[in-house]
Amino acid sequence: MSLTELVTAEQVRAPLEMYDIAIRLQRGLEELAACARTLAAAGINIDAVKCAAFSTPSTCHLLVEDGERALRALAAAGVSAGCRPVLVYTLPNRPGTLARYTQALLNHRVAIDFLYQATAKGVVVGAPDLDAVRRAFAVA
Numbered sequence: 001m002s003l004t005e006l007v008t009a010e011q012v013r014a015p016l017e018m019y020d021i022a023i024r025l026q027r028g029l030e031e032l033a034a035c036a037r038t039l040a041a042a043g044i045n046i047d048a049v050k051c052a053a054f055s056t057p058s059t060c061h062l063l064v065e066d067g068e069r070a071l072r073a074l075a076a077a078g079v080s081a082g083c084r085p086v087l088v089y090t091l092p093n094r095p096g097t098l099a100r101y102t103q104a105l106l107n108h109r110v111a112i113d114f115l116y117q118a119t120a121k122g123v124v125v126g127a128p129d130l131d132a133v134r135r136a137f138a139v140a
Contacts, residue, residue, distance in 0.1 A: 015087035019067025020126050022082040028054040035079055042073035048118030063118050086126045087133055088118055104140035
């Protein structure tokens with residue numbers, strides 16, 4: 001079986017439904033550390049983090065299982081944050097996988113806002129229409 005056939009034949013499990021917490025950092029790493037401490041004190045695990053830059057201001061994304069609880073903990077600490085549902089897919093770790101799934105999104109004209117890797121969890125996809133992401137990935 002060729003690599004292309006192998007990647008095509010692999011089935012992708014149903015995605016996890018999790019939450020992306022977006023925090024606008026005004027003080028960079030110092031503020032991220034404070035937010036992480038706040039969530040840890042509330043017993044909330046951060047499954048992935050995406051901070052593209054620490055120049056200020058910037059936005060940092062945290063992947064959590066309970067978005068409402070995370071928002072409440074951050075708000076109690078005086079931190080304003082956004083929360084949205086996202087899909088987390090475990091994709092095959094092989095050459096061509098990213099090309100295959102991004103092409104599926106393009107073929108189905110699915111607009112996405114971000115995509116990042118959550119190492120143990122999978123690829124995080126944030127989009128206005130999560131059902132469109134599900135449909136595109138189902139046939140990728």
